Amino acid sequence: MKFLLVTDLDNTLVGDDAATLALNQRLQSERSQFCLVYATGRSYASTRELIAQKQLLLPDYLIAGVGSEIYQDDTLDLDWATHLSHNWDKLALASIAQQFSQLELQSPLEQNPWKMSFFLEETPTVAAEIIGDLQQKISAAGLAAQIVFSSNLDLDILPQTSNKGNALTYLQKRLQIHPEATLVCGDSGNDISMFEQDARGVIVANALSELLEWYRQCGSQNHYFASSKCAGGIMEGMQYFWGW
Numbered sequence: 409m410k411f412l413l414v415t416d417l418d419n420t421l422v423g424d425d426a427a428t429l430a431l432n433q434r435l436q437s438e439r440s441q442f443c444l445v446y447a448t449g450r451s452y453a454s455t456r457e458l459i460a461q462k463q464l465l466l467p468d469y470l471i472a473g474v475g476s477e478i479y480q481d482d483t484l485d486l487d488w489a490t491h492l493s494h495n496w497d498k499l500a501l502a503s504i505a506q507q508f509s510q511l512e513l514q515s516p517l518e519q520n521p522w523k524m525s526f527f528l529e530e531t532p533t534v535a536a537e538i539i540g541d542l543q544q545k546i547s548a549a550g551l552a553a554q555i556v557f558s559s560n561l562d563l564d565i566l567p568q569t570s571n572k573g574n575a576l577t578y579l580q581k582r583l584q585i586h587p588e589a590t591l592v593c594g595d596s597g598n599d600i601s602m603f604e605q606d607a608r609g610v611i612v613a614n615a616l617s618e619l620l621e622w623y624r625q626c627g628s629q630n631h632y633f634a635s636s637k638c639a640g641g642i643m644e645g646m647q648y649f650w651g652w
């Protein structure tokens with residue numbers, strides 16, 4: 409049986425250099441046993457920089473921009489892109505977002521045809537109100553989109569079917585890998601959609617409150633809350649679910 413390992417990067421695979429190195433060595437020795445997928449909020453370019461900087465293994469697939477793009481090697485997956493383009497009116501959504509002065513557009517490098525990224529720096533209560541208003545305006549305009557708020561800072565507007573979770577399920581089906589052989593790993597809000605899929609999941613010890621809150625309410629025996637942070641938590645999860 410082939411395994412599918414899908415991991416977030418920042419503060420999951422990366423964040424504790426010694427643990428990342430130890431995990432990389434472990435994975436390298438089993439490299440033919442599994443398909444490696446990185447699922448990140450980062451853009452393709454920014455991910456490539458991080459891979460070089462931290463000397464990460466090259467993944468088989470990259471889910472970039474919180475699920476808005478999938479790459480196999482350096483090639484954009486056009487089937488996924490076509491899937492996301494249904495009911496996606498980026499221009500109309502941009503004009504609604506412009507009405508919110510609290511939303512600060514992130515760098516052009518973080519934008520792509522299926523993702524608009526902003527910073528929203530407010531207290532959690534105020535941020536929740538703003539997100540509610542934004543969602544309401546989008547619905548009232550008859551548009552379809554989802555809003556993903558992560559790390560109390562990053563706000564992404566994405567096609568309704570775009571998130572890390574749907575992207576990983578798309579790959580899982582295409583590769584015909586069983587849910588029990590699929591392990592997802594993450595630490596923050598944009599990882600929740602992965603934990604909602606038919607897969608095993610590791611929540612690393614340094615997970616943010618938004619993910620811990622989800623785990624308290626929705627966690628099941630498919631989810632393992634690690635006692636080690638970052639890559640050390642991934643290693644614990646592989647041991648717990650797969651006996652690695």
Ligand SMILES: [Mg+2]
Nearest residue numbers: 416418419595
């Ligand atoms: Mg993260």
